[in-house]
Amino acid sequence: MGGLREHFNAAASGYAIHRATLRTERLPACCRTGLSDSGWFIQYLGVGGEEALYPLLQCAVCGRYFALCGEKYLPVENLMRYEVIRR
Numbered sequence: 001m002g003g004l005r006e007h008f009n010a011a012a013s014g015y016a017i018h019r020a021t022l023r024t025e026r027l028p029a030c031c032r033t034g035l036s037d038s039g040w041f042i043q044y045l046g047v048g049g050e051e052a053l054y055p056l057l058q059c060a061v062c063g064r065y066f067a068l069c070g071e072k073y074l075p076v077e078n079l080m081r082y083e084v085i086r087r
């Protein structure tokens with residue numbers, strides 16, 4: 001794994017691994033009031049690199065999905081990219 005990390009060193013190769021950004025206040029207007037719990041969770045790497053389960057919220061107006069991580073939101077564009085778990 002160390003070799004892969006060195007390969008993606010931006011200074012050496014021009015490539016970098018970027019985490020998806022967590023948003024605090026940047027939700028669309030309809031999603032600020034229309035988010036509700038879907039009953040599903042996604043498995044995702046946490047802030048410290050550990051695997052974590054985040055609740056999946058869906059907007060009742062536009063249908064967009066967001067994962068809730070504390071007080072921040074992770075936009076979920078494609079559910080096929082994540083392992084979705086029902087609890």
